[in-house]
Amino acid sequence: MRKVLLVILALFLFSSCSERKEEGNIFHVAITQEIPNLDIQGSSSRSTRDALLPAYDTPFVLSDDGSVIPLLVSAYSVEGDTLEMKISSGILFHDGSVMTPRDVQDSLNRWLSLNKNISDALGGARFHVDGESIMIGPVRGAGNLPYLMAVSPDPPVVMPSKVIEELEDEHLPVTKVIGTGMYELESFVPGKSVELVRSEHQNFDRKPAFESLVFESVPSPSMRRLGLESGRYDLISEVLPEDVPAFRANDKVKLHELSESESLVVVYNKESGVMGNEWMRKAFSLSLDREGILYSVFGPYGTTLDTSYMGMGDFYNGEDPYGRRDLEEAEKILEENGYSGESVRILVPDMMNMEDGAYTIKRNLEEAGINAEVMVRDWVSFLSLRSSSDSYDVFLSAYESVPLPLLRQYLVPGYPGGFDDGGYLEKLYSAEDEESLKEVWKDAERYFFSTIPFSVIGHYGTIYASSVDIDGLDFSSGRIDFSSIRRI
Amino acid sequence: MKRKILVVVLSFILTSFIVFSLSSSIEGNAGYALLGDDASDEALSAVEDVLGINRPFPIRYLSFLYSFFTLSWGRTIDGELVFDAISNSFHVTLALSMSSFLIALSIGVLFSLLDSSVKRPRFIFTVSYAFFSSIPSFVLAIVFVIAGVSLGYKVPSFQVDGLDALSIPSLVLGILLSFQISRNISFHMRKERSSFYNTGMVSRGLGDLGISIALLKPAIYSSLPVIVESFATLLSGSAVMEGMFSLPGIGSLVVSAALRRDVPLLSTILMLVSLAISVLYILVDVLSGVLDRRRGDAR
Incomplete structure (x- = not known):
């Protein structure tokens, strides 16, 4: 017995001999969602982008005043419908190799393959190498492409061609992170954490203050909150509404309410079932108490009651005739069209309190005389079910802020639920400049308001919270800029 | 003795069948877990081919059983062993x-x-x-x-x-x-x-x-x-x-x-x-x- 106990004790002591890290040089971020993979080009996950963008650079970035600045490109020109970009020289990847035009070509072409909306907008064209330059053309709206590359939610990051060539298929996620960014990948524990360390090869004379960045998936809201308050985490993402008052009262914590407008949207299944009828969609939309739905999901903080597709930005139109609550009108539409009590199946993912929003919608519908049921699923089931048109009638989802209509995820041909674009997508793709794009969008949005393929519930801004010891946090571009942060 | 060994082997195969059936019957496609919400049909199809999740159940089960007993447990959907x-x-x-x-x-x-x-x-x-x-x-x-x-x-x-x-x-x-x-x-x-x-x-x-x-x-x-x-x-x-x-x-x-x-x-x-x-x-x-x-x- 004693021998057994001694062996157990020895094993325990041996396993406990682990390394502690010096915390002063670590910027520690607690994120809500798991980081699904290492592929920033094809992932729309905010957590993936936050954690991996410091390892990469893109050909273009946005300046503080919103203009496009070349980064990995030393010069660019648009002649007619062709874009030419001269690649910056002497840019080093983390492995010490020099970035070549072919690396940029392969990276950008993979980015197009993974982003159908942008690829469609370019009519399927691809980049090609021409000496020290990269060219694409002839394409519609070639002049808009640098802006698209600077603002795309799935960033067109550049990696060595060999990383892409090693993939069995270009659509599969990359398994290596080799970029030109300030930090390089140290470790990735799927579903748990990503650790980046300052790269030996710094481009553009950048001098990041922190030696490493640790992104840890902490699903428990209480642990995120206690972690920030105790000084363990320097930054936590997606603060819950119920935690906002406590953080506001805590002088050791700083709240960052992002001004971007993310959207809560109901997408109707137009391909089959009861929501295939336009009159049913109108009655549905008129039944919604949008303020109540927003409150049930986000609480009293950071929401905007607005039904326009593009939020409150330059593309605001806001004349949605079915974006108000009118139960009498809804009941009238149902009666005139002989609604016979079919139940509307509302599919919703079990994240971000969205199930509470779905139950509020159910109550709203029942008040208008529409039967409804809620189907709460985990993320993977949700995505699988919504791709099958006989599995749901509407789904509720959140969409991140985008500066251009053609980057809207649900305005892509083949998006779940299907929709008739009335020929407007083609016109949007062909718009030559911002003004003509705005004009086309005004008509397109009016068309969508009348046919109701989607109903925007409202918009919200993500809230981050950081320790007051951290200075230089900048969210103005919608992304965290890690080059300027330091501990004070 | 032979009978006992047979019972152990059979119960292990039964356990493996139950475990694999339950794991496989969870609603949802692994391709979405890997690629996220804006996965294109081409990307999903590529992932399904590589992961072999579009093969018939008996083939997937037998392949799992063989891999398990030969200790070559294959790869996770992320490509890690x-x-x-x-x-x-x-x-x-x-x-x-x-x-x-x-x-x-x-x-x-x-x-x-x-x-x-x-x-x-x-x-x-x-x-x-x-x-x-x-x-x-x-x-x-x-x-x-x-x-x-x-x-x-x-x-x-x-x-x-x-x-x-x-x-x-x-x-x-x-x-x-x-x-x-x-x-x-x-x-x-x-x-x-x-x-x-x-x-x-x-x-x-x-x-x-x-x-x-x-x-x-x-x-x-x-x-x-x-x-x-x-x-x-x-x-x-x-x-x-x-x-x-x-x-x-x-x-x-x-x-x-x-x-x-x-x-x-x-x-x-x-x-x-x-x-x-x-x-x-x-x-x-x-x-x-x-x-x-x-x-x-x-x-």
Whole structure:
């Protein structure tokens, strides 16, 4: 017995001999969602982008005043419908190799393959190498492409061609992170954490203050909150509404309410079932108490009651005739069209309190005389079910802020639920400049308001919270800029 | 003997079939877990081809069975070797289980000594057993974390603290388990107290505590099956603590594999856990047999 106990004790002591890290040089971020993979080009996950963008650079970035600045490109020109970009020289990847035009070509072409909306907008064209330059053309709206590359939610990051060539298929996620960014990948524990360390090869004379960045998936809201308050985490993402008052009262914590407008949207299944009828969609939309739905999901903080597709930005139109609550009108539409009590199946993912929003919608519908049921699923089931048109009638989802209509995820041909674009997508793709794009969008949005393929519930801004010891946090571009942060 | 071996093999194949069927029948496509919500049809199709998830069920099952028994467990949906994914997580779960077990054993033995020595008031022990049997682990954990933070400690993080981050989860699991162990040891000590052996000790002038110490060793022997079983519970039941404290152990890996529909990883872990628990239960049976024989000899 004693021998057994001694062996157990020895094993325990041996396993406990682990390394502690010096915390002063670590910027520690607690994120809500798991980081699904290492592929920033094809992932729309905010957590993936936050954690991996410091390892990469893109050909273009946005300046503080919103203009496009070349980064990995030393010069660019648009002649007619062709874009030419001269690649910056002497840019080093983390492995010490020099970035070549072919690396940029392969990276950008993979980015197009993974982003159908942008690829469609370019009519399927691809980049090609021409000496020290990269060219694409002839394409519609070639002049808009640098802006698209600077603002795309799935960033067109550049990696060595060999990383892409090693993939069995270009659509599969990359398994290596080799970029030109300030930090390089140290470790990735799927579903748990990503650790980046300052790269030996710094481009553009950048001098990041922190030696490493640790992104840890902490699903428990209480642990995120206690972690920030105790000084363990320097930054936590997606603060819950119920935690906002406590953080506001805590002088050791700083709240960052992002001004971007993310959207809560109901997408109707137009391909089959009861929501295939336009009159049913109108009655549905008129039944919604949008303020109540927003409150049930986000609480009293950071929401905007607005039904326009593009939020409150330059593309605001806001004349949605079915974006108000009118139960009498809804009941009238149902009666005139002989609604016979079919139940509307509302599919919703079990994240971000969205199930509470779905139950509020159910109550709203029942008040208008529409039967409804809620189907709460985990993320993977949700995505699988919504791709099958006989599995749901509407789904509720959140969409991140985008500066251009053609980057809207649900305005892509083949998006779940299907929709008739009335020929407007083609016109949007062909718009030559911002003004003509705005004009086309005004008509397109009016068309969508009348046919109701989607109903925007409202918009919200993500809230981050950081320790007051951290200075230089900048969210103005919608992304965290890690080059300027330091501990004070 | 041949028949016994046949039963073991058949039951293992049946277990593998149930495990693989259940893992495969979870609603949702692994392609979405890997590619996210804007996965194109081409990307999904490519992933399905590479992962082999569009092959017929019998072929996938036979392939899994072959891989499992030949120890070539294939790759996770992320492309990592299943063997590496499991071995990278196993040491965390093992360290958590062992530290919890040592804490449970230490507290359990001390508490049972007190329980069997103190005649009144008994209700303190009864209430303690009832309280610690009913309190959920995550509630006790959050109480510990809040207390730690108010004393100036930071929330543990495996990324920074390494295995030191196991302190609070080990304490929580250890405390909760200690009352189960203690109740069992106390039960056996009280049983032995009324025996002829105890009467002899009283006549030798030993006090309550002295008798309890003398009765501890036989009571621990009698409780060994329960103690070993409790270790098995720890091995398979630490997922809640691992999830709450973001510990990269086997429990977290199982949850993550299920959420990501990673059938090869999930099925392999479940088979291994089932195998490990079967071995522990066989050990319990053997121990019980040995102890029964020793008791018989003593009488």
